[in-house]
Amino acid sequence: MDTLSYKTVSANRSTVNKEWVVIDAEGAVLGRLATVVASMLRGKHKTNFTPHVDCGDYVIVTNADKVELTGDKWSRKEYVRHTGYPGGQRFTTAEELLKKNPIGLVENAVRGMLPKNRLGRAIFKNMYIYTGSSHPHEAQKPKKIEL
Numbered sequence: 001m002d003t004l005s006y007k008t009v010s011a012n013r014s015t016v017n018k019e020w021v022v023i024d025a026e027g028a029v030l031g032r033l034a035t036v037v038a039s040m041l042r043g044k045h046k047t048n049f050t051p052h053v054d055c056g057d058y059v060i061v062t063n064a065d066k067v068e069l070t071g072d073k074w075s076r077k078e079y080v081r082h083t084g085y086p087g088g089q090r091f092t093t094a095e096e097l098l099k100k101n102p103i104g105l106v107e108n109a110v111r112g113m114l115p116k117n118r119l120g121r122a123i124f125k126n127m128y129i130y131t132g133s134s135h136p137h138e139a140q141k142p143k144k145i146e147l
Helices: 028-044 096-101 101-110 120-125
Strands: 020-024 058-062 078-084 089-093 125-129 144-145
Touching: 020 028, 028 058, 058 078, 078 096, 096 101, 096 144, 101 120, 101 125, 120 144
Parallel strands: 020 058, 020 144, 058 125
Antiparallel strands: 078 089
16 A cells, blocks of 8 residues: 555644643743744744744743853843934943833844744734733733743
8 A cells, every 4th residue: 555644734824723832931032932933933943833824823922031151241232223314223222221111122133033024923913921920811812831
């Protein structure tokens, strides 16, 4: 018998099983946290991963203000943005960004690891980041993920 005993499963919007997970960022290194979150958002940990479908989970990140950076990256890592005007390039260090917007620090790291297209923008909306240890998603009964 020369036939395959398995079929390639391609997920679609109706067959995807999306779950809720919560990740505690306290003491976690930013880049390593971002890779885990991006992988969970994308759905790469699932057996029916399909690259062109949003088959990832909803991810809740708590304690975003207690994230860590190794070495002297707090003072040397720079985030660049542009106002849109001539000479409008602005630089911010990681330390300043943490004081001003700790959620933005994690968002920036995860966004850079997602696809740069409409699927990536849709997947990014499945992430919820909070600075404290509490979150308003208890009704969804999220599973706790250890890093």
